[in-house]
Amino acid sequence: MENRSQSESIMQIDEHNKFMQEALKEAKKALERDEVPVGAVIVCDGKIIARAHNLTETLNDPTAHAEMQAITAATNNFGGKYLQSSSIYVTLEPCPMCAAALNWAQIKVLVYGASDPKRGFSLFSPTLLHPKTEVLSGIMEGESSSIVKEFFKNRRG
Numbered sequence: 001m002e003n004r005s006q007s008e009s010i011m012q013i014d015e016h017n018k019f020m021q022e023a024l025k026e027a028k029k030a031l032e033r034d035e036v037p038v039g040a041v042i043v044c045d046g047k048i049i050a051r052a053h054n055l056t057e058t059l060n061d062p063t064a065h066a067e068m069q070a071i072t073a074a075t076n077n078f079g080g081k082y083l084q085s086s087s088i089y090v091t092l093e094p095c096p097m098c099a100a101a102l103n104w105a106q107i108k109v110l111v112y113g114a115s116d117p118k119r120g121f122s123l124f125s126p127t128l129l130h131p132k133t134e135v136l137s138g139i140m141e142g143e144s145s146s147i148v149k150e151f152f153k154n155r156r157g
Contacts, residue, residue, distance in 0.1 A: 019043055019089040020113055020140040026053040026066065027091045027147055033058055037147045040066040040090040042074040042083065042107075049086065050074035066090060067098035071105050082106045091144040093120035093137065099128035111136045113144025 019041055026039025030053035042050040052069030056062055067090055075081050087109035094102065094112065099121035102110060110133055121128050129135065 015046075016089070016111055016136065016139045019048070019087075020091070020111065020144070022048060022051070023089045023091050023113070024140065024143055024147070026051055027144070030054045030066070031147065031151060037151050038066045038090065038092045040070040040088055042070050042086050042088050044074075044078075044083075044086040049077045063097065065095065065098050067094050068101055071101055075105065084108055087111060089139070091140075092116050092148060093122065095119045096121045096124050096128055099125075102133065103128055103130045106130050107133055109134045109136065111139050113138070113140045114148060115141075 022041045023039040026041065027037040028039070030039060031037040033055075035054040035057050037054070039053045040051075041048050050070045050073035052066045052073055054066050055064040055069060058064070067088065070088060070090075071083070074083055074086060081104075083105045085108055088102065088107050089111045091113045093114065093116040094110070095116070107130065110129065112135075115122070115137060117123065
């Protein structure tokens, strides 16, 4: 018989995987649009309140990253600029711009799949996030990493 903390831990992992799977669905939508396949969902009280994927090519806007789109959708949903009770699930480690935006939004939890060794915020400044933001990385890392790697491999020909 497993103890309560093990059971709760397994439930948390299942929940993280469930929401990261939804972020991966968004990444696949980006891929279909020939965008860098990054997806994000924002969750509050166990419910998805925003879904987004990269739209930089579609909108011809270098700031139209999945996280930025998701923040805008979530804050519009809430009618306010703070997401202190929300978690964001994103398939790729946020860049410094997105990390700073998550700071301004005061996101409670950042969960990401694959690390970004070339452009991820932790490479430049892990302090870009709000001091109270919890970070969990490596959730569905293999799936998150492979979709991006395959995209760039196909791009290079």
